[in-house]
Structure formats: C-alpha cells, structure tokens
Amino acid sequence: MKFAFIVDQLDSIKIEKDSSYVMMREAAGRDHQLFVMQQGDLILNEGLVTGFSRELTLTHQKEQNHRWYQEGPPKNILLQEFDAVLMRKDPPFDMEYVYSTYLLELAEQQGALIVNRPKSIRDYNEKLAIAKFSQFIPATLVTRQESLLRKFLDKHGDIVLKPLDGMGGASVFRVHSADHNISVILEMLTHYSKRTIMAQRFLPEISQGDKRILLIAGKPLPFALARKPKPGETRGNLAAGGIGIAQPLSERDLEIANTIGPQLYEQGLILVGLDVIGDSLTEINVTSPTGMQEITNQTGFNVAGVMIDALERCVHDRRT
Structure with a gap:
C-alpha cells in the first residue's frame, strides 16, 4: 500500500517519541510505500487536489547525528492515488490549517482516504468538542x-x-x-x-496525571499515558515537563472511551486522544494525537501496529 504523511519538517521530528515516526516505521516494516509532504505542498489545480510528495525511506539510525530518513525528488501526485493520506501536521490550528482541511476534503470527494476526516477535524475543536459529551466533563x-x-x-x-x-x-x-x-x-x-x-x-486529581487515552477505529487501547506534572506545576503536558507513566484504563476511563469512541469513529476520526483527569473528560485531540511510543516502550503493547492494522482494514474495506 502507499501511505502519504502530511507532517512538519522532517528535521524537526523527534523520532524517540514522535507517533508519526513510529507509524511510519511500522508501515515500512510491512513493506508499505511511504511518502511525505508538508502543508504547503497541497495544491488545487484545474479542480484536482495534488501534493508535491517525496518518497520516504527510513534508515537504520545507529548514531545520534545520523539522518533517520532519505527522501526522493518531489513529484506532484493526485492524493487519490495514495491508499491513505494521514494528516499529522501539529497545531496551531490556524487558518492555514483550516485551508488545508478544505483541500483535503475536496481530495476526499475525489476518492482519497484522509485520516482523520478533514470535516471532522474542523468540527471537533479539541477544547470545545467535550461539550458534545457533557455527562463526562467538569x-x-x-x-x-x-x-x-x-x-x-x-x-x-x-x-x-x-x-x-x-x-x-x-x-x-x-x-x-x-x-x-x-x-x-x-x-x-x-x-x-x-x-x-x-x-x-x-481538578486536584491532576496530581495523579492527565491521562491520554488513545482511541483507534473507535476502540480504546488497554493502557493510558498518565502525564504527571513536574513539581510546582499544575500542567501534565509532556511539552510542559510532565512525566508520562503508562497504566491500565480504569472502569471510568473505559466508560468514557467506550461511549465516545464509536461516535467519533462514525465521523471518520480514526485516531483520537482523549484527555481525562480523574473521572472527567477535559479534551478530545483529533489533529495529531501522541503518546504511542511512551505506551509501547513501557508496556510492550504495539500501539503503532494497531494503528496500521486499522489503516489496512480501512483500505481493504474501500476496495471490496
């Protein structure tokens, strides 16, 4: 299969923790072809959505300063020619991001499989979307x-x-x-x-961690990543210095995830990150959820493998 990833600049990706990278690695291990593009490579020309895409080869990184990838020359390819296009550009969710979702939605209408669905990315603001599930929020x-x-x-x-x-x-x-x-x-x-x-x-339960629960194809993984704030902090975000600790989902976690997951999947949101503090849902992340590598490294559960399994099923179902 041919998978295209829309990501940030490759040199900015921290492969030791990046979820897009581990998905690429898993897909490459199954002999799928990888392509990469940036947001600015998307084009609408004469009614068709294309992208200046570069074939991506992952290298075996043995030294820290060794480049982890090799890129081919850019080629302008119709997005519908890929088996799946993964929108993995990090926020901010600004107007350029919105314009990209418009282009990707047009590509979807032309036959492309876009993950996550562009319209749903727009509809599910990562803060406001929790209001759709008010029974779970603080x-x-x-x-x-x-x-x-x-x-x-x-x-x-x-x-x-x-x-x-x-x-x-x-x-x-x-x-x-x-x-x-x-x-x-x-x-x-x-x-x-x-x-x-x-x-x-x-929510004082933040001291026990801001739990990231990953949903893949509507179903929760068995482990959450509890991101505990560093001393003197109230934010558990890893970007703010939080420490991620993988742990099994609680009964309440499962109640939230099993209620929300199928509804999100129906909207074309294949990969979602729920943020739960204590018993309360605080955010629904649909742009580029992270946490895959931390969970896998601590538990041995192959999160990226589950994600690529889901992609392969989606492609197979579209072909049959």
Whole structure:
C-alpha cells in the first residue's frame, strides 16, 4: 500500500517519541510505500487536489547525528492515488490549517482516504468538542465576558483558564479566588474581551496525571499515558515537563472511551486522544494525537501496529 504523511519538517521530528515516526516505521516494516509532504505542498489545480510528495525511506539510525530518513525528488501526485493520506501536521490550528482541511476534503470527494476526516477535524475543536459529551466533563464555562469568568471563579474558587486554540499546555493558567493577577490574566487570554476562552473547575486529581487515552477505529487501547506534572506545576503536558507513566484504563476511563469512541469513529476520526483527569473528560485531540511510543516502550503493547492494522482494514474495506 502507499501511505502519504502530511507532517512538519522532517528535521524537526523527534523520532524517540514522535507517533508519526513510529507509524511510519511500522508501515515500512510491512513493506508499505511511504511518502511525505508538508502543508504547503497541497495544491488545487484545474479542480484536482495534488501534493508535491517525496518518497520516504527510513534508515537504520545507529548514531545520534545520523539522518533517520532519505527522501526522493518531489513529484506532484493526485492524493487519490495514495491508499491513505494521514494528516499529522501539529497545531496551531490556524487558518492555514483550516485551508488545508478544505483541500483535503475536496481530495476526499475525489476518492482519497484522509485520516482523520478533514470535516471532522474542523468540527471537533479539541477544547470545545467535550461539550458534545457533557455527562463526562467538569464544570465548564466558555465565554469572552470577564464578568462571567469572575462569577465562575467566585463560585468554584479554584479554576483553570485556557485558550481554545492552544496545545501542549501553552497559555494555561490556574487561578485562585484570591489571585491578585486575575485581571491581567483575563485581559491577556481574552484580548480585552475579544477572544473566547474556556474556564474549568480545577481538578486536584491532576496530581495523579492527565491521562491520554488513545482511541483507534473507535476502540480504546488497554493502557493510558498518565502525564504527571513536574513539581510546582499544575500542567501534565509532556511539552510542559510532565512525566508520562503508562497504566491500565480504569472502569471510568473505559466508560468514557467506550461511549465516545464509536461516535467519533462514525465521523471518520480514526485516531483520537482523549484527555481525562480523574473521572472527567477535559479534551478530545483529533489533529495529531501522541503518546504511542511512551505506551509501547513501557508496556510492550504495539500501539503503532494497531494503528496500521486499522489503516489496512480501512483500505481493504474501500476496495471490496
């Protein structure tokens, strides 16, 4: 099969922990052809969506400074000629990202298999999407009105504020009712009431980890990656210095995942990362969920293998 990955610049990928890389490695081990492109390589010309794609060969990296890949020359290829195209560009989810989903949606209409489905990536904002499953979420407010945010803080006393387009824990603030910086934090996050943000009741269970539960083809993996904050931090994100510890899913984790998973899969969201703190769902990650390598390295469970199995099934089902 021919798999194309839309990713960030290859030299920026940290192969010791990157999920796209381990998926590539698994696919290559099954003799699938790999191709790679960046967001700017997508083109609509004369009604057809193509991409300047380069065939990718993975090398056996023996030394740290040895390049892990070799690329062929760029060729302008119709996206529908690939068996699957994986959109793995990291956020920010800006307008360029949105434009890419429009192009990928057109390619989908022309016969391409895009993972995840472009329309669903747009529809499932990674912060706001939890509102579709309100039975699982903590007390939450979404607004840009300072007065409402202050009332929410007065009610709960200890809250978390975050932008709707952030990633990796960037610009996430924990605020107490006695915080003297609340005004400047609200001004900065809302851009003086011009930008909508999310407020959530602080969950003290974060000390036990912000659990990343991976869903593949609607089904949860048996292990979650509990990302525990470093000392003095309240954010468990690995990008913010959190430490990831693989652990079996709890009964509540399974309840959340088994309820949400099939619904997301019906929307063409094949690979999803749920973020769960304690018993509460806090985010639904649909752009480029990570955590595969950490789970595999700690448990021996081949996460990338499950993902490539799912891709192969999708391709087979389309052919029959």
